[in-house]
Each structure stands twice: as structure tokens, then as C-alpha cells.
Amino acid sequence: MIEYLAYLSIMTGIYGILSLSLNLQYGFTGLANFGHVAFFCLGAYTSTLIVVLAKGPFILGLLGGIIAAGLFGWLISIPTANLKEDYWAIVTLAAAEIVRLFFLNEDWIFGKGPYHGGAFGIGGIPRPLQSWFSATTYSFFYLCIVIFFLALTYFVIRLLTNSPFGRVLKAMREGDDLPLAMGKDVRKFRMRAMALGGGMGGLAGSLVAHFWSFIDPYQFMPIETFVVWAMVVVGGKGNNMGALVGAVIIQFFYISTRFLKDFIPIDAQVLASLRMVLIGVLIVLVMLFMKEGLLKEKKRVYQG
């Protein structure tokens, strides 16, 4: 039970980073990014590449994952800069699938490693400092690592969203016309929001790779993006604490419904689909009865 709790907490922390970073893009900047899982995937694969193939240290893998995903975020904001929200959603969704399909079909990067890459996945991703701990205590050590990076992400995003930088992002959320008239280069701000959120998504990806020690492209299906969206929408878009609360609720829901099969006599596969249905229902209910989510966006009040 205690191990399960540790696992749940680690996954919640990792998804919390995803949720916070999507909230920066969608909740604050209004970017309907439906391809957030691409950053998660890129972070995981880049980190694995650096640590497994190049034998680099964990921290270098982490940095590499952040940079690769951040660059990708910056890159997809270039051709999409003038698209409207719905088209944005389509393009980012497609971009994420391109990333996943790339790793599904490659066999020249990870071709010689264990499990041979591609659809077989990559195993044997080392867990940092694993030899220092026993199998049971290691989860708690890793939980500390995740909490550290979650807190770092939270404080960086809070600092940004409270700054004049965040103010411009918030202005862009309701259209480009006004920020343009105020002389703000909205393209540049959009690129930064994508690169920042992307880099944070990459951080979550490399954290998950080194925790699972095995990754394959099927762990980065579009459904993951929607789970993160559910976290932002249920928790409260435009509220950083809300994004965290949403991550806790959805992750708890997502993981613990797995154990329903012990109580309800239904087939595991049906149950897996039902879990997603339940999350869908939760989103619909929140949209209908609590449009702004559990925690409303905080009003910014200045002294003076």
C-alpha cells in the first residue's frame, strides 16, 4: 500500500509538471495546445538517448530533455503563429503524433540497445543513484527528486505569471489586437510561452523515463494530452494551484480506478476504457457546472 502511494505521488508530481506547463500555455496565454504529450515524449526519449546511448549523467539527460522539448515548442510556434485557436489545436495534435510516430518507426538510433527501440521500446534506462537505496526506499528518494522539480516548476511559473511578461500573455489570451496596439510583439511572446511550457513538459518526460526505466511510443498516445487537459480544466485554468489540484484529482482517479476490478466483476480491458469515459464525464460536469474549474483564476491586485 505504501509503495502504491509512493508510485501515485510520483506520477502525480510528474503530471503536475505537465499540468502546470499546459496551464501556462492554455490557461494564461490561451494557446490551445493539443499536443502537449509531444514534449513529454521528446523529454523522455532525449534523456534516454543521452543517458543510455551516450552514457551521460542523469542531470545531463534531464537538461537535454528540457532543451529538446523547449526547442520543439519554439519550432511549432513559428508556422502556427497566425493560426486561430481551433487550427492551433489541430496542428499541435498532429505535431505530437509526428513525434510519436517518429520514435515508433526509428530503428537506427536505439537499434542496438536493449529491446531494439522503435515499437519494442527501450529498456534499462538507469535510475539515478539507485545503488544507494533499497528497492522500497528508492521510490521515496525518487519522490523527493520529483517534488523538487515540481516545486521549481511551480515557482518559476508563478514568478512569470505574476510578472509583466505574464501580463502580456494574459492580454494575448483574448486576442492579439490589443497587445499589438500596445506595441507588444505577440509572436515573440507566443514562442516563449511554447518554448517554456515545452521545456517543462520535457522535464516531466525525462523524469518519467528514469522512473519507469522503460519507454515505448505507446506510452505517449494523444490520450495523455487529454488527461493533462482534464487536469487543467478541472483544477481551474489560469490558476497555478488549480493546475496542481487538478493533477492530484485526475491522477488519483486515473490510477485508483485501476483497482476497481478487485471490487466490480468486469473485464480489465472494459474497465480501462471506462476509466477514460469517467474522466470525460468529469470534464463535461465541470464545464457545465463550474466553468472556471475548482479554483478560479486569481484577480491581480496591485498596491497603490
Place this chain on the structure above:
Amino acid sequence: MLKVVDVHKSFGGIMALDGVSLDVERGSITGLIGPNGSGKTTLFNIISGYHPKDAGEIYLKGQRIDDLPPDAVARKGVGRTFQISQAPAKMTVLENMLLAPKDQMGEGLWNALFAKKRVLHQERHNVEKAVEFLNSVELIDLRNEYAGNLSGGQKKLLSLGRILMAEPEIILLDEPTAGVNPTLIKSLMRLIDDLRKGGKTFFFVEHNMKVISDICDKVYVLDFGKKIAEGTPREIQENEEVLEAYLSGSSKKWAQKAGIGS
């Protein structure tokens, strides 16, 4: 200050601007009037970079500004407001005001993260300034209200206060008095007049002829994308061609409302 030379613009088969030229002198208040669909807002959109022109040239203080993107035009010193007020609904009145100042160091990522103290210092200065401007547009009591909760007239005032806060060289106002109550219009006009005396330049689209004749130094009249008259408000009110434009067809009602030809 602002010079528009032979600007053309068509949307599909409709000629929105057909060779418009005009001059806005430094320190003047210049009006732009014309029936609906005569091209006033299109001209504003072209000057401020929101629409590309088909042909023609636009100069600000002798420097070409056409073909620049809108944010670059704004940074060069052309401030504008919109016919339908733009004010992010989920931002407070004060936050809206704080979007205006140029060169905010806290808009850079590095400074936002690592120079919090200096950013806060600049913020305090900007808040003080915003409070001053909110006082002059009489929105000070609403400073912590979401802009989305303001009335149409209050949003107009916010747009005006915000563009003043940006301290542009020339201010383009698109129907600044529409929906604003008459007493407030008077104090707004006083404010604009005072600012002009302080060296600011205004160019504005207005339907209220009283406002035009009270404060404008010069008025341009557009009709069907062409400039049909220019002169002092008095000259314009007596201009036969202007009367003709306003009194023909669907523009009649408008002219009566505006107080022309009555």
C-alpha cells in the same frame, strides 16, 4: 507629424480607399468624418499597420511607416484605440493600464525571473502613473474591477486612459465618445484639449459634430473611399459637397443625427 499620401485599398471588388491623402500637423486635433462605410476605420487600420495597403505611402515625422507590423508602428509612436473597445475581460482596469508602458524590463524573460527587485521598482512607478491617468478618465474607483464588467462607455474611457499612458507621438481615436455620457464627454474633451496644449497630437474619427466643432483644428471628410473635403469645422459644415454626401440616400439620417445640414 503624420502624412498619408495617395493610399489605396480595396477589399475584393469594393474600393475602400481610393487615393486618400491627408496631413495631421504636430500638436493639432484633426477630425475624420464621413458616412458609414466611407473608409474611416479602414484608413486607421492601414495607418496603424493592421491592414496592408494596396498602394500609397504613410509617413510619421518624415519616416515611412507603411508595411510595418502593427506592434512596430505602435512602438514608433502611433497609438490607436478601436471602434469596439478592446479590453481583456479577465484583467483588471489597472492591469489593462499597465499593458501600456513601453520598454518594460519585466516583459523580458530573464528580468522577470532574475531581476525581480528592479522589475518591481519599475512596476511601482508604472502603477503610480496608471493611477494618475485613471484619475483623469474617472475610472480610479474601478481600478481593481475586471475590465469585462465595465459598461461600453467605461471601456471607451479605459481605452483612452490606456493609450494616453502609452505616451505615443500621435493618438488615433476611433469614435472615442460613442456610448460615453454627455457630462463625461465634456471633461474628456477638456482632457484632450489640455493634452494637445502639452504637445500631443490627436487624429480621430467622430460622429458627434458638436465635439468636432468644439475642439478640432481641421477636419477631413471621406465619402466612398475618397476625400471630398478638408478645412476648419466651420468650413466643413458649410461645404456643399459634404452636405450632398450626407444628405444623399441612406446617409440622410446620419447627417441629421450629426447635426449637419439641419
